[in-house]
Amino acid sequence: MTRSPLPPVIRIATALIFNPEGETLLVRKEGSHIFMQAGGKIDAQETAVHALIRELYEELGLALSMEEAEYLGSFSAEAAHEPGHLIQADVFRVLVSTPVSAQAEIEELLWVSPLEAPTDCLAPLTRDILMPLAVKLLQGGCARL
Numbered sequence: 001m002t003r004s005p006l007p008p009v010i011r012i013a014t015a016l017i018f019n020p021e022g023e024t025l026l027v028r029k030e031g032s033h034i035f036m037q038a039g040g041k042i043d044a045q046e047t048a049v050h051a052l053i054r055e056l057y058e059e060l061g062l063a064l065s066m067e068e069a070e071y072l073g074s075f076s077a078e079a080a081h082e083p084g085h086l087i088q089a090d091v092f093r094v095l096v097s098t099p100v101s102a103q104a105e106i107e108e109l110l111w112v113s114p115l116e117a118p119t120d121c122l123a124p125l126t127r128d129i130l131m132p133l134a135v136k137l138l139q140g141g142c143a144r145l
């Protein structure tokens with residue numbers, strides 16, 4: 001019996017970003033119709049939190065300190081943009097009270113209530129893991145400033 005090879009894994013850092021209204025931020029990258037959390041690949045020699053800080057600055061112009069990123073855990077899902085790949089995502093919670101704007105390769109930003117988010121245009125990690133987690137955090141009263 002032959003075993004099928006394990007799919008390649010991409011390590012990313014991403015965040016459930018909340019505003020004071022309890023909405024969470026989704027982004028759509030250039031050339032994609034799928035919404036997901038801001039963030040991106042973790043470079044070699046980089047820690048997850050440093051990758052997050054770099055990516056949120058590049059994508060949203062957000063200047064974040066390490067203390068402002070609370071680690072929530074590591075989660076796996078099918079990669080949205082790379083067929084046949086899995087992502088292993090280090091996920092943080094970030095609360096923002098200043099405006100953010102789409103930079104670099106981000107085409108659209110969307111603030112959504114986790115309870116009312118659309119499900120048909122979300123990346124697998126976002127749809128199956130992070131939006132349900134956002135609902136739990138909100139219901140626990142932990143997502144507000």
Ligand SMILES: Nc1nc2c([nH]c(=O)n2[C@H]2C[C@H](O)[C@@H](COP(=O)(O)OP(=O)(O)OP(=O)(O)O)O2)c(=O)[nH]1
Nearest residue numbers: 014036037038039040041078079080081082123125
């Ligand atoms: N940022 C982010 N990426 C996600 C999520 N869900 C998901 O499948 N991905 C996938 C999309 C891509 O296949 C991969 C992230 O790659 P990327 O190309 O956006 O990362 P990057 O900004 O570092 O870009 P690059 O170095 O390839 O130019 O992870 C998510 O919620 N957030």
